[in-house]
Amino acid sequence: MVEKSGEKLYLVEHFFSIQGEGKYAGVPSVFLRFGGCNLRCPGFGSYELEEKKIYGCDTLRAVYSNLYRRSWHSVADISELERIVRKYENRISYLPDIVITGGEPMIYADNSLFCSMLELLAERGHRITIETNATIAPPLKRYEIYKEITFAMAVKLSCSGEQKNRRVVPKAIEAIATMTKNSFFKFTLDRELVQKDGAKQIAEICEGYDNEIYCMPLGGSEEELRKNAPAVAKFCISHGYRYSDRLHVRLWNREEKR
Numbered sequence: 001m002v003e004k005s006g007e008k009l010y011l012v013e014h015f016f017s018i019q020g021e022g023k024y025a026g027v028p029s030v031f032l033r034f035g036g037c038n039l040r041c042p043g044f045g046s047y048e049l050e051e052k053k054i055y056g057c058d059t060l061r062a063v064y065s066n067l068y069r070r071s072w073h074s075v076a077d078i079s080e081l082e083r084i085v086r087k088y089e090n091r092i093s094y095l096p097d098i099v100i101t102g103g104e105p106m107i108y109a110d111n112s113l114f115c116s117m118l119e120l121l122a123e124r125g126h127r128i129t130i131e132t133n134a135t136i137a138p139p140l141k142r143y144e145i146y147k148e149i150t151f152a153m154a155v156k157l158s159c160s161g162e163q164k165n166r167r168v169v170p171k172a173i174e175a176i177a178t179m180t181k182n183s184f185f186k187f188t189l190d191r192e193l194v195q196k197d198g199a200k201q202i203a204e205i206c207e208g209y210d211n212e213i214y215c216m217p218l219g220g221s222e223e224e225l226r227k228n229a230p231a232v233a234k235f236c237i238s239h240g241y242r243y244s245d246r247l248h249v250r251l252w253n254r255e256e257k258r
């Protein structure tokens with residue numbers, strides 16, 4: 001299990017698609033997905049793998065290092081990452097957004113390769129979003145670059161199946177919400193949580209911050225998304241939150257690298 005990483009930086013996959021969720025939904029973006037996560041979110045679904053049932057999110061391949069690390073690529077140099085981004089750029093005539101995702105990419109927050117990559121991409125003029133569970137504070141004193149990054153703070157609610165003290169880390173949320181650029185909250189809810197205390201949980205997490213709040217239906221497949229979406233849309237209307245769909249799921253269902 002990769003909980004916090006030293007100097008190794010594992011890239012799971014890269015692809016060029018549209019951002020499907022949150023504030024920049026619809027924007028063409030190059031995705032760099034890094035391996036490892038400090039949470040497991042067993043409430044988000046179950047999958048059969050080699051005759052075993054595994055509980056967790058829809059990016060198991062980026063979370064379970066014991067099962068998937070052989071297919072992860074250990075990045076030796078940031079020029080490798082620059083080459084990947086340039087390869088996609090050569091096909092287009094504009095500067096795409098860069099989305100750093102996982103797993104939980106902030107397990108690499110102190111990794112010098114990871115931070116050099118952020119610096120390089122920011123210098124080249126890309127807008128960078130880090131998709132994070134917001135449980136790890138960026139080391140802002142050591143790496144000022146984090147102030148230039150937008151964080152999509154996907155703080156987990158009780159439907160993730162994680163214990164509250166693991167999924168809600170107030171100090172990390174405060175650092176990200178107040179010290180970084182245009183960062184926003186992005187919560188995932190299912191129909192049950194909407195009926196129960198979803199609004200209370202969100203209010204408790206966001207109290208004192210004026211960052212935008214997006215709510216998104218749980219749904220790794222089109223079918224699951226369709227079940228949860230109307231209830232979450234109504235929930236947003238009732239509470240003044242912004243509704244976020246999952247465009248990539250609507251368009252490509254469970255296809256990977258989308």
Ligand code: SF4
Nearest residue numbers: 037039040041057103
């Ligand atoms: S925090 Fe995100 S990547 Fe990690 S297990 Fe939960 S849903 Fe998956």
